[in-house]
Amino acid sequence: MTPRSLFALMLITATPSLHAAPMQWADIRDGSLYLQVDRPDTLQLRWSPAWQSDANQEQLYLLQPDGQLLQQLDIRADQPYGQRDLALPAASGDYRLQVPGYSFRNFKVSHDSSTLAQFEPAKVHFSADVPSGVELYFRVAAGEQAQLAGKYYGGVSVLQATRLSDGEQRRLQLVEHPQYGQFDRIALPVAAQDEVWRLSLGGSGKAAFWLDGSANLFAQDLRQLHPLQWLPGRVELELKPQRRGPSPQLGIALPYAAPPPSTFELLRALGPRAANFYSFVDVIRQEPERELSFRRLYRETFNIDRDITLLAGTGRQAVLTADSQTLAGLDAWLADSAQLGNRGLHYLAFADEPNLNYPSYEVFADYFARMLEHTKANPEARAAGVRIAMPVSSRLLDGPFRVGAGQRRGIDWARQLLAAHAADIDALAWHEWMIRDLLATRRYRASVRAAADLVGLDQQGRPRKALLLSQTNISSGPDLSPYQQDTHYAALWWTSVVINASQDGLLDMLNWFQAADEPEYPKGMLAQQDAQRFSLKPVARAQQFIQQHWLGEVQALDNRSFEVDALALVDGTRHSLLGVAKTQREQTIDLGGAPQLCESGPSLQLLGADGRARPGQLQCHQGRASFQLPGETLFALTWNTL
Numbered sequence: 001m002t003p004r005s006l007f008a009l010m011l012i013t014a015t016p017s018l019h020a021a022p023m024q025w026a027d028i029r030d031g032s033l034y035l036q037v038d039r040p041d042t043l044q045l046r047w048s049p050a051w052q053s054d055a056n057q058e059q060l061y062l063l064q065p066d067g068q069l070l071q072q073l074d075i076r077a078d079q080p081y082g083q084r085d086l087a088l089p090a091a092s093g094d095y096r097l098q099v100p101g102y103s104f105r106n107f108k109v110s111h112d113s114s115t116l117a118q119f120e121p122a123k124v125h126f127s128a129d130v131p132s133g134v135e136l137y138f139r140v141a142a143g144e145q146a147q148l149a150g151k152y153y154g155g156v157s158v159l160q161a162t163r164l165s166d167g168e169q170r171r172l173q174l175v176e177h178p179q180y181g182q183f184d185r186i187a188l189p190v191a192a193q194d195e196v197w198r199l200s201l202g203g204s205g206k207a208a209f210w211l212d213g214s215a216n217l218f219a220q221d222l223r224q225l226h227p228l229q230w231l232p233g234r235v236e237l238e239l240k241p242q243r244r245g246p247s248p249q250l251g252i253a254l255p256y257a258a259p260p261p262s263t264f265e266l267l268r269a270l271g272p273r274a275a276n277f278y279s280f281v282d283v284i285r286q287e288p289e290r291e292l293s294f295r296r297l298y299r300e301t302f303n304i305d306r307d308i309t310l311l312a313g314t315g316r317q318a319v320l321t322a323d324s325q326t327l328a329g330l331d332a333w334l335a336d337s338a339q340l341g342n343r344g345l346h347y348l349a350f351a352d353e354p355n356l357n358y359p360s361y362e363v364f365a366d367y368f369a370r371m372l373e374h375t376k377a378n379p380e381a382r383a384a385g386v387r388i389a390m391p392v393s394s395r396l397l398d399g400p401f402r403v404g405a406g407q408r409r410g411i412d413w414a415r416q417l418l419a420a421h422a423a424d425i426d427a428l429a430w431h432e433w434m435i436r437d438l439l440a441t442r443r444y445r446a447s448v449r450a451a452a453d454l455v456g457l458d459q460q461g462r463p464r465k466a467l468l469l470s471q472t473n474i475s476s477g478p479d480l481s482p483y484q485q486d487t488h489y490a491a492l493w494w495t496s497v498v499i500n501a502s503q504d505g506l507l508d509m510l511n512w513f514q515a516a517d518e519p520e521y522p523k524g525m526l527a528q529q530d531a532q533r534f535s536l537k538p539v540a541r542a543q544q545f546i547q548q549h550w551l552g553e554v555q556a557l558d559n560r561s562f563e564v565d566a567l568a569l570v571d572g573t574r575h576s577l578l579g580v581a582k583t584q585r586e587q588t589i590d591l592g593g594a595p596q597l598c599e600s601g602p603s604l605q606l607l608g609a610d611g612r613a614r615p616g617q618l619q620c621h622q623g624r625a626s627f628q629l630p631g632e633t634l635f636a637l638t639w640n641t642l
Contacts (some may be wrong), residue, residue: 022044022110022111022112022113023110023111023112023113023115023117023220023221024108024109024110025108025109025110025117025119025220026106026107026108026109026128027048027050027106027107027108027128027129027130028099028103028106028107028108028109028119028127028128029050029099029101029102029103029105029106029107029126029127029128029129030099030100030101030102030103030121030122030125030126030127030128030436030437031099031101031119031120031121031122031127031128032096032097032098032099032119032120033096033097033099033109033117033118033119033120034094034095034096034097034117034118034119034120034217034228035088035094035095035096035097035111035115035116035117036093036094036095036115036116036117036226036229037088037089037090037091037095037115037116038090038114039090039114040087040088040089040090041088041111041112041114041115042085042086042087042088042111042112043062043085043086043087043088043097043109043110043111044083044085044109044110044111045060045073045083045084045085045086045107045108045109046082046083046107046108046110047075047081047082047083047105047106047107047108048080048081048105048106048108049080049081049104049105049106050103050104050105050106050129051104052104052399052401052405052406053077053080053104053105054077054078054080054405054406055077055104055398055399055405055406055408055409056077056104056398056399056405057074057075057076057077057397057398058073058074058075058100058103058104058105059072059073059074059075059100059440059443060072060073060075060097060098060099060100060107061073061096061097061098061100061439061440061562062086062095062096062097062098063095063096063097063098063439063562063563064091064095065091065092065093065094065095065229065231066093066231066232066233066234067231067233067561067562067563067583067585067587068233068560068561068562069562070086070095071086073086075105077398077406080105088111088115092229092231093229093231094228094229097109098437098439098440100435100436100437100439100440101122101125101127101434101436101437102125102434102436106129113221116219116224116226117219117220117224118217118218118219118224118225118226118228119136119217119218119219120216120217120218121208121209121210121216121218122208122210122436122481123149123210123212123216123481123483124151124180124181124183124208124481124482124483125208125436125479125481126151126153126155126206126207126208127207127208127209128206128207129155129205129206129207130155130156130201130204130205130207131204132203132204133201134200134201134207135198135199135200135201136198136199136201136218136219136220137196137197137198137199137218137219137220137221137222137225138196138197138199138211138214138215138217138218138219138225139194139195139196139197139214139215139217139225140188140191140194140195140197140211140214141194141214141215142191142192142193142194143190143191143192144190144213144214145187145188145190145213146187146188146211146212146213146214147185147186147187147188147211147212147213148161148170148172148185148186148188148199148209148211149172149183149184149185149186149209149210149211149212150172150174150183150184150185150207150208150209150210151174151177151182151183151184151208152174152175152176152177152184152208153205153206153207153208154205154206155203155204155205155206155207156174156201156202156203156204156205156206156207156208156209157173157174157175157202157203158171158172158173158174158201158202158203159171159172159174159199159200159201159202159209160172160199160200160202161188161197161198161199161200162197162198162200163189163195163196163197164195164196164197164198164222165195165196168189170186170188171186172184172185172186179478179520180478180479180480181478181480181481181482181485181522183208185212196222196225198222199218215227215228230583230584230585230586230631231585232585232586232587232588233561233563233564233585233586233587233588234587234588234590235559235560235561235564235566235587235588235589235590235629236560236561236590236592237557237558237559237566237577237589237590237591237592237593238557238558238591238592238593239555239556239557239568239577239591239592239593239594240555240556240557240558240593241555241556242555242556243505243553243554243555243556243570244503244504244505244506244553244554244555244556245461245462245504245505245506245553245554246505246508246552246553246554247502247505247550247551247552247553247554247569248274248469248501248502248507248508248509248510249273249274249306249508249509249510250271250272250273250274250498250510250511250543250546250547250550251272251273251274251275251276251304251306251307251509251510251511251512252270252272252275252276252511252512252513252514252515252525252543253275253276253277253471253511253512253513253514253515254272254275254276254277254298254515255514255515255516256277256278256279256280256291256294257294258293258294258297259294259515260531260532260534262532262533262534263516263526263534264301266526266534266535266536266540267302267515268302269536269540269544270525270536270540270543270544270547271543271544271547271548272302272304273303273304273305273306274304274306274307274308274509274510274511275298275304275306275307275308275511276307276308276309276310276470276471276511276513277295277307277308277309277310278309278310278311278312278316278352279291279309279310279311279312279329279333280312280313280314280329281311281312281313281320281325281326281328281329281330281333282313282314282325282329283314283329284329284332284333284336285325285328285329285332288332288335288336289332289335289336289339291333291336292336292339292340295336295340296340299340299343299344304344305343305344305345306344306345306508306509307344307345307346307347308346308347308348308349308389308392308427308429308468308470308509308511309333309346309347309348309349310349310351310352310392310470311326311329311330311333311348311349311350311351311352311371312351312352316352318351318352318353318354318356318357318358319351319357319358319359320350320351320367321367322367322370322371322374326371327371327374330371330374330375331374331378333348334375334378334380334381334386337381337384337385337386338378338380338381338383338384340384341384342383342384342385343385344385345385345387345466346384346385346386346387347386347387347388347389347426347427347429347466347468347470348375348386348387348388348389349389349390349391349392349429349470350367350368350371350372350390351364351367351368351391351392352392353392353393353394353400353431354368354391354392354393354413355391355393355394355399355400355408355409355410355413356393356394356400356401356402356408361407361408361413361416364391364413365416365417365420368390368391368417368421369420369421372388372421372424375388376424387426387427387466388424388425388426388427389425389426389427389428389429389466389468389470390414390417390421390425390427390428390429391410391413391414391417391429391430392429392430392431392470393409393410393411393413393414393429393430393431394410394430394431394433394476395409395410395430395431395432395433395434396409396410396411396414396430396432396447396450396451397409397410397411397443397446397447397450401434401476410430411450411451411454414428414430414451414454415454418454418455418465425465426465426466427465427466427467427468427508428451428454428455428463428465428466428467428468429467429468429469429470430447430451430468430469430470431469431470431471431472431513432444432447432469432471432472433472433473433475433476434475434476435474436474436475436484438489438492438493438496438582438583439562439563439582441493441496441497441500441565441582442500443500444469444472444497444500444501445500445501445503445504447469447501448467448469448501448504448506448507449504449506451463451467451506452467452504452506455467462506463506466508466509467506467507467508467509468507468508468509469501469507469509469510469511470509470511471511471513472497472510472511472512472513473512473513473514473523474490474493474523475523477521478520478521480521480522480523482522485522485523485537485539486522486527486537486538487538487609488538488608488609488611488632489538490537490538490539490542491538491539491541491542491607491611491634492542492580492582492632492634493539494512494539494542494543494546495542495545495546495565495578495580495634496565496580496582497510498510498546498567498578499565499566499567499578499579499580500565502554502567503554503567504554505553505554512525512539512543516528516534524537525537525539525540525543526540536611538609538611541607541611542607542634545605545607545613545634545636546578546634548636549569549576549578549605549636549638550569550576550578551569551570551571551574551575551576552569552570552571553569553570553571554567554568554569554570555568555569555570555575556568557577561587563581563582563583563585563587564579564580564581564582564587564589564629565579565580565582566578566579567579573640573641573642574638574640575594575597575638575639575640575641576636576637576638577591577635577636577637577638578634578635578636579629579634579635579636579637580633580634580635581629581630581631581632581633581635582632583631583632584631584632585631586628586629586630586631587628587629587631588626588627588628588629589626589627589628589629589635590624590625590626591624591625591626591637592623592624593623594623594625594639595623596623596639596641596642597620597623597624597625597639598620598621598622598623598625599642600639600640600641600642601639601640602618602620602625602637602638602639603615603637603638603639604616604617604618604627604635604636604637605635605636605638606629606630606633606634606635607633607634607635608630608632608633608634609632616628616629616635618637625637
């Protein structure tokens with residue numbers, strides 16, 4: 001009997017046809033479907049709501065075997081249900097259909113059974129919502145020490161692997177863990193030859209399963225298992241003379257205290273020029289001038305002259321009222337700012353993610369108006385560089401993670417506040433979470449453009465209000481995967497986010513959240529060994545690499561590649577091309593439009609998974625440069641014009 005497989009192998013009533021019966025995968029929420037097509041096929045894609053689909057738009061990507069984008073599927077928030085057919089011409093290599101997590105819809109994909117299909121699930125995060133009785137196949141190559149892993153999300157609770165050659169079995173019970181990043185795993189026996197295993201999923205509902213130490217690929221039919229073919233790619237970049245605008249100040253969220261001296265050199269290595277602070281109104285009311293020392297330290301020792309402060313209560317309590325305690329805390333913060341003097345810009349936000357935390361827009365709008373009037377009564381603060389930022393929402397174009405998110409989009413709350421207080425608002429600020437997929441980071445560019453459209457542009461083409469992406473991370477809160485946060489993946493992700501958010505020269509500030517790991521939130525740039533010892537995580541190595549090649553202005557650059565992001569920067573006669581290859585595919589990079597490049601002694605630096613920068617081999621002839629870029633690698637090409 002044919003096993004039920006991910007996600008429900010569908011057999012259509014047989015009719016005379018040259019094609020075999022269609023095969024269906026459902027319901028995918030996060031992962032990659034690789035498809036090898038030796039004759040033309042059509043992907044039939046259908047979707048239905050999973051959670052908060054009315055508050056969230058989606059993008060799916062279909063990539064050609066060479067990594068170029070064949071089709072981008074845009075789904076609006078008002079499209080909870082829908083379907084689309086995607087043509088797959090016959091080709092050598094593997095197409096890739098990417099369903100980026102976190103997805104708010106269930107996606108069903110049908111294709112001809114002659115198409116070789118393999119599913120790569122996300123690690124730690126759940127990938128699908130499955131019926132009972134699902135069975136899949138995977139291959140472990142000879143000599144590999146593979147581990148089968150999974151996490152319990154209230155659905156699938158047992159993973160059972162059976163080796164087809166001899167019936168050897170391994171059973172993995174999935175249990176609840178106190179921290180999101182914890183999961184269950186079991187080792188599979190090493191064999192002298194390739195082995196195929198059958199995976200049976202016990203239970204139904206949300207499923208999280210994956211392989212470590214072997215290819216993380218699963219098929220419905222064991223005959224469809226095959227090694228992926230990463231065909232070499234080619235990226236053609238063309239530098240343009242136009243200047244887009246200033247590059248944003250890059251920074252991190254810093255603690256509500258002076259950092260240990262043992263971290264000073266690490267912070268200098270990160271080179272932050274911007275910062276996100278919290279100020280706890282109940283604390284500063286009782287301890288006036290408490291914040292002066294560490295705010296002065298960050299400003300004078302680390303040269304951070306652009307920052308944003310979010311008012312909150314102890315423990316980042318988000319909902320405040322304009323009562324005597326809050327107003328006293330506000331006065332104390334403004335007095336500190338005036339005492340620190342006029343150096344740089346210091347944006348003040350009256351609340352942290354109000355669209356997520358406040359009971360309604362009306363409640364927050366009333367609070368905002370009261371706090372604004374109180375702040376305006378202190379002219380010394382504005383003279384010291386204090387500016388007003390709003391609404392500091394949880395996400396901008398989509399809704400926050402809570403009930404009623406469709407009425408809580410950050411951009412909608414910002415629009416209403418601007419209509420009421422535009423003359424007194426200096427900046428539009430927001431936090432961006434849960435764009436976890438490397439191929440989806442282009443959405444950062446879209447959000448910055450939307451923010452600029454909302455505030456409008458002046459005669460110089462600059463946004464009329466500063467745009468501050470004041471907190472961002474791969475995931476929100478504690479919902480973190482160590483495969484992402486603690487590995488080279490975070491380095492690739494952060495570099496890609498920096499490039500996409502900076503691409504149009506519209507953004508003023510971009511901050512990673514947060515500086516150092518905390519016990520419940522291990523999402524810092526620095527890992528903590530003990531109270532005094534810290535170390536650079538892979539994302540910190542990437543930040544260090546970026547800052548070493550960061551220049552003051554963004555220059556226009558044409559880039560048609562989908563898997564390689566690139567950003568051109570300029571400062572006087574200095575030029576920098578910063579980029580990142582986001583997949584395993586090796587790329588040939590070709591750059592034109594820089595006529596003096598070859599005569600200026602250009603330098604090429606690469607940063608791979610080992611975290612060590614190394615020189616690359618650059619070919620340069622008559623103003624065109626080319627080089628080979630390994631997969632999953634950062635690069636920086638620098639030169640000087642005469």
